[in-house]
Amino acid sequence: MRLSKDDGTGESASINTQRSMLRSYADRNGFFIYGEYADDGYSGTTYDRPAWKRLLADIEAEKVNLVITRDLSRLGRDYILTGQYTEIYFPAKGVRYIAVNDGYDSNNRGNDLAPFQNIVNEMYARDTSKKIRSALRTKMEDGAYIGNYAPYGYRKDPGDKNHLLIDPLTAPVVRDIFERASRGEPPLKIAKLLNERCIKTPASYRRFKRQEVDLETIGGEKGWTSSIICKILSNRVYTGDMVQGKTTKLSFKSQMTLRIPKEEWIVVENKHNAIVSRDLFEQAGRRSVPRKRSKSAQFTNAFSGLVYCGDCKRVMTTTGGSHTEDRKLVCSGYKQFGRAACTNHYMNYDLLCQIVSQELETFISLSEEERKEVAGQLEFYGRNRGNSEEKRAAASLKKRERQIERIIGKLYEDRVNKVVEEERFCKLLTSYEQELKVIGAEVDAMKEITASVGKNVEEPVDTVDRLINELKEKKVPASDLLHQFIDRIEIFQSRKDPDQKDNQIITVRIFYRSKSPDSKKA
CATH class of the missing domain: 3.40.50.1390 (Resolvase, N-terminal catalytic domain)
Structure with missing residues (x-):
């Protein structure tokens, strides 16, 4: 059969x-x-x-x-x-x-x-x-979601399985991932932090919601990995867009899956509520990239995802030896496509470090009141997310819990009065009790995730103090610090100095996040 x-x-x-x-x-x-x-x-x-x-x-x-x-x-x-x-x-x-x-x-x-x-x-x-x-x-062309499971951070609408709703339990985790990535934190570091907080991976969270417990599978789980983080950071669904049709089956008799070219994907914009803004999505995508370990070189580019060519607006990458004095920042457009894309201009890595350090040293002379003002501006970028949505979700769960308890009480009365048959009573009671267990689990998970997301967030005042200490010690600020203070740096094609023809002038523009001057030239 x-x-x-x-x-x-x-x-x-x-x-x-x-x-x-x-x-x-x-x-x-x-x-x-x-x-x-x-x-x-x-x-x-x-x-x-x-x-x-x-x-x-x-x-x-x-x-x-x-x-x-x-x-x-x-x-x-x-x-x-x-x-x-x-x-x-x-x-x-x-x-x-x-x-x-x-x-x-x-x-x-x-x-x-x-x-x-x-x-x-x-x-x-x-x-x-x-x-x-x-x-x-x-x-898919109508923007209806056809997947078996909702993407991590979303849940299926109970009234329409083809529509996505924000999941208040996991959406804060997704936002935290994007915000950290936008500050330049690599996927591996973000994954390690989530594992330390014991936050469930998308797969384990799905099993938790469906109450499918496989001890062997759980024991063999690797937890969060950089590939999971990269998959989330590259998924446009979190901006409110529906992107589907990425793969297809070879034929109706074969289970082999083929990838569809990106230009042929089915994209319908603004089909559901966004978890992150489009600006945050783009920033996270260009600033957080997986970094491969290198056995021969210990060099780390502190400006990764920050420096752009002022002429073609492409990112500038490092080239040269393992020592910083041999390193240069070059336009990736010229590096890949030659003069058809841009001009051959570059900047010494050490020189840019000196320029940026000198500019940031202005923070050393700030008064206590000014430092707090800068910290307050940084907080807008790092900690400006409310929890009203989580509170509404918790209130909704509690309301449903009270409704079910009243229904169960009425169900027992109907059983005594023989309004409901015994078999029907048992089925309904089992169903409502199961829903109560799920609600209880969701409430507990919400408390756990909300508490863990708020941990280990560096205070803005501490961030300013950390920057000042590193500058006093004549260190190049760490990448995460640079990303918190600087939005981007643009380097333009050099030109001859009209006064001293043997010298070259390079224009460097630094765009700050806070209310420091919008641009600086050196």
């Missing part, structure tokens, strides 16, 4: 109907029933089905010498493999095969139409596959 989602769930095709028909047929013909094999929810285009594998194992063990199905399509809809089983495998193993509705019996020689019936069955599967793909594409 076999039934796939594509075959429908009507009574004429159900597993129970097939079972009744086949048992009745076996009884009428005096066949002893050794066992039943039912693949419920499996497509006939594949023979990778648990019950089918069990049947083959019993045939190999010589426990079965007769196989009966309702029709040939229940065996499968791949006409090549179905023909191999009916024409080669079954006869070789001495197994008789009967398809009741198709009038097929391998003991009879008048089965010439069976191969054609197998082709028709496959054509049906092919046609169904086309219709399903067309329907799914129409949904």
